[in-house]
Amino acid sequence: MTQTTIATRDGPPTAVPGETIEALRHRLRGSLLVPEDPGYEDATRLWNGLIEKTPALVVRPTGTADVVAAVDFAREHDLLLSVKGGGHNIAGTALADGGLTIDTSSLRGVTIDPEARTVTAQAGCLLGDVDRETQLHGLATPLGFISETGLAGLTLGGGFGYLTRRFGWTVDNLLEVEVVTADGAVRQASRDEHEDLFWAVRGAGHNLGVVTSFTYRLHDVGPTVYGGLVAWSFDRADAVIDAYRELTTTAPRS
Template sequence: MTQTTLVTRSGSTITLPAETVESFRQQLRGPLLAPGEPGFDDAIRIWNGMVEKTPALVVQPTGTADVVAAVNFARENDLLVSVKGGGHNIGGTALADGGLTIDMSNLRGVIVDADRRQVTAQAGCKLGDVDRETQLFGLATPLGFISKTGIAGLTLGGGFGYLTRRFGWAVDNLLEVEIVTADGQVRRANSEENADLFWAIRGAGHNFGIVTSFTYRLHEVGPTVYGGLIAWPAARAEEVLATYRELTATASPELTVFQVLMRAPPAPFVPPEAHGERICAFAVCYTGDLDTVEDALTPIRALGDPVVDMLQPLPYAQLQSSLDDTEPTGHHYYWKTEFASELTPEFQATVAELAAECPIPGGQLVLAHIGGAINDRADDDGAIGNRDVRFVYGAAGMWEPDNPNAAEFRQWVKDAGTRLQSFSTGGNYINFQTAEDGEERVRATYGANYDRLLELKQTYDPDNVFRVNRNIHPQARAERP
């Protein structure tokens, strides 16, 4: 390897001699990759194809010692550094353009302690890895709803999915982490040991270090649940939206329904005459007693005459992966999302109007019902906050690379987001923020918890080593009343 030029944390460049890079390589058990080398392109492939970044170096740790070596190397040489788990973040924070990317994808171990109802998973795991192992015992923890998502990024930003209504955010079920902080130290953080760091990790963890393993609480779920997709023509939008509003106001925590307004895909389960037509769909998950499922679904069944009906008993792990193909890796994704505490007729009318005029063939207007267990905790129970939230909603654009209408599509999503923002509680799900969302957006997300996060950032990462994220800058000054 010849000398290597990298980007520093300040945005300038530094050229490291070949012997410096080689010395670093010798400290590692895992690969150190540079552009053009075998494995590099795979290492920097992420879900959102809109993000075009090329690190100067990629480390692929095989264990915590490699992570420590990489953090020390980045800090000592003032390098811009990012952390890649599943690479599924909308903002592309997995990659540091011109910097050092620490790719955790080789760390995929999962250990289930069924007797204690706990699971410990390494940071390179994806949701499907964890679900596969825990479902052997009929157990699960609240994670996301796309099995290809990495557990690390999802959890450190809060994490929600089909089980959130019953059991809370992913971080509400986090028991302990092993983390490498900016000083290169390996720490265990839980409610008793490094409790302040553990509090920060539970919602703003991207800012405080590299978590190498997560230990979660498990709950009895599955292995068979009831769910899938059911959809109606967009001409019935008013009726379907009204049913959704009433259903989510009374549904038991065992029932989670996400609403999606979209165009029907050309999939085998969609009648050919409906391909490309606008539809109102429900993604359903019922984890209660299957003998009571029809009672739980009565409002949905009462709508009648769906154009698609895939509701059925199925393995929980299968339901968790059932939407994977709707988000192909490499497509371009651009979202604008918000939190809401209620659904008003005015809000739903706006959603319906936006769905009817959406010019993006792969565009969606989404409402995810997450209210329930998250609302039973105090606002300062973890950095995640936003305990008044009952829905995540927004406009989601998706299109193939090189689409000639990409600029128009992106502008439409941005404008739709502006129209939808007036219905927001003021918070925002940090994992859905895009690269253009700045400090004020981050501050609004954490609300009253921001000041404490700022103090802890100054303690654990005063030089802002971990800044390729939705950043809490240690030199920032929180607004005060």
Template structure:
């Protein structure tokens, strides 16, 4: 790896870069720097030496070459929603892809090309013009790139697979500055690796997604129950999963009743259990029948379910996760939705220092599990459930209490024999070994990393180190 330039050399080189770079280049004293360096998680406060805002692939090549040759740590900002804050670096180069947010739909081919800086909302807005959708996540302001590179679960996963499973091809700028197309027929090893291997192998400047018939309306499933009914509702959910149709989804989570007019005022702030999902059958009147094993268990405090536009379903949670709030999220897979899992969820919900925090139980399987574990880099396809501790709070003085709460709850889950693995999109502070994400796929990923990024330029992630690389060294 190149030796880092001193400040005067760096300034001179940046002046040279400006001549070839079409997008905006920001230094710490420039107007707009403070806004652009900020990311979704308000806990993250890092100051890059330089920010390059790419307008196209040529800009990305120039920025990658510059970071490599100047010996600068490189971070990639797509949507900026990674809870670990990997989109921004201290003292290095932040490559901001957010201006590259174009979405181009081919309704005849049922595909869409999507820029590396696009959000889920950008895709949904364009694809829904043709009643099509890509299987993505559940918050519309999430960046497509980070979500997809780490797998990508959402409302459509059990029917159509992970976001990564629906990538047909991608344009990737690798560490040497080369532009490569990755697909089943071209650079097949790179294509395998970027579908679940995170941002370890290059900058994806564009994805081509396979689209599916969705919308314009779906039936949104969103009942809330009092915390006293949590265990019985969760038991109903477990029963429902035994033969749940793939075109119906449900994610139960324990929370606290929000202070909103839709909920009884007497219950505001009290523990609750809710489920968020979607039914996509032809007859929406059948949705309550499909969800009956859950709904028959207790009377909801409020039921926000009903027909809605798909884009509204996708953005329903946006206001719950605003920019600048403080987040610490961590997840683990479980082999069953056991009574012990339910007990931990209820116990830690009641002890949460923030009423904004939740513990979520994702129902997986379906189309995700149809593929072999080595079909792509994403390994944990065989797991039927995932539990996520979402610590969400506002006051910096509460950082330690909320992080400790999430870590203690996570440790309780991890102690169960049925718990294993990690999910790259809910990484804590990326403090777990990459082997926990990639399992038996790890050694093949090391081979791909060694071929395409032997100096580990792309290391601000759940890092897969190339063979022979030592942190802090020149090899």
């Protein structure tokens, strides 16, 4: 009987029987990958190429039910668990070295409600995925500066970008999340439901569950936005910074 050694949360690694892993595979609609499988390298690729971590198992969910299955499996076997969104975190925390990683890159659906002025996006979306769809309606929500950044990591950490001065942080515009908590329950959290969980995910959400979708408020922005770069030599830095500080006290929030 084959076994796979997998890192646990706090103690020594545990040996998980092959048939137990196969049972997880059959429970998934998405993929279960091990280091020898095609697709594993892509599923564990990070923006910071200096990070070298090798999860024992990678689940690539195609829906919330797959996320529940992965969380249940990790809990039942006390496994080290991580979630990979865009893989943009420079410290490489998206990968559980020797453990189980949930790679959400297949969850990239975006739904716009132009009348309600909201967008709902799945956890594997990149910022560019959301901007591409919202701009069809001349709408946007404050996101980050880099289109290849993962939506989930940005949002759960607060979210700061070009539109923040006018419309606030990304989490200021977050209306609702769907999150799988450690007990395997699927919860909708907002200002009206599971308010404590909603409060916590807006800034510390990396620690509280696996968020599978986000709903945001939209604003009239674009589709044409004017901008540019103005540069000064370094020897003028003090004067430029002083002038900028004075300007921003009265400048419009856009």
